[in-house]
């Protein structure tokens with residue numbers, strides 16, 4: 001699915017093609033986004049950084065990156081910090097992305113007793129947690145009180161979209177007819193065909209802002225499964241390792257960790273062992 005959030009960033013980028021981001025300011029931005037979000041950006045991504053932040057300068061009526069950074073750094077709690085982070089995240093996602101994970105999740109949920117809970121740690125615009133919700137509903141039914149999926153992200157703008165549960169009709173192309181009917185309502189907004197996640201599914205998902213590199217997480221652990229897909233690729237080894245160790249403590253015995261297909265941790269000294277297809281379980285001696 002083409003990602004709407006990234007698309008809008010690209011559209012804005014086109015408008016600010018004449019971006020001027022000098023080396024010292026680029027280096028500062030690289031440093032700040034790493035400190036605040038753990039995201040590693042190299043100097044080679046100058047154009048991306050420049051084009052994504054240029055609209056922020058425009059919105060504030062600021063003429064240079066130097067002035068923009070002075071504003072940020074002079075006020076550690078300035079609201080602009082969040083918008084700075086939102087601008088620099090990459091939010092690409094889709095329903096049932098890396099589809100092979102969902103039958104594994106279904107089988108795992110089927111095999112366990114008690115309330116099954118999942119944490120989607122980089123939920124972006126919501127397609128991942130809603131895909132998890134559909135999978136669990138098909139396996140476990142919906143007669144459960146309270147949400148069973150915690151969906152978090154650092155980016156407040158994607159979370160706002162996720163909470164609306166509203167998507168373009170084309171975004172659910174790869175769902176079965178049954179899933180479309182059971183889990184979505186159709187509507188037309190401003191002439192555009194849209195779908196909205198039904199309340200019966202939406203109630204299973206609780207959205208909350210959370211920074212994966214923050215010292216403390218206020219979350220209802222433990223979980224049967226943790227999805228941390230396509231976000232650790234933006235982190236360095238030290239933060240990846242730290243995250244894996246923290247996840248290990250938040251999984252129930254026999255729980256599973258799902259990561260993106262390009263994220264490999266088997267050779268890293270971590271408490272997890274590869275079960276197959278980018279799904280990890282806790283090593284026995286680490287439980």
Ligand SMILES: C[S@@+](CC[C@H](N)C(=O)[O-])C[C@H]1O[C@@H](n2cnc3c(N)ncnc32)[C@H](O)[C@@H]1O
Pocket residue numbers: 036037038039089090091092093094097121122123124125128152153154155158210211212213228229230231234260
């Ligand atoms: C490429 S999307 C992945 C979405 C989904 N997990 C998937 O695989 O389709 C990466 C997401 O990670 C989020 N992210 C980046 N740094 C983060 C951090 N430090 N804490 C929490 N989320 C973060 C971004 O905002 C973005 O929405």
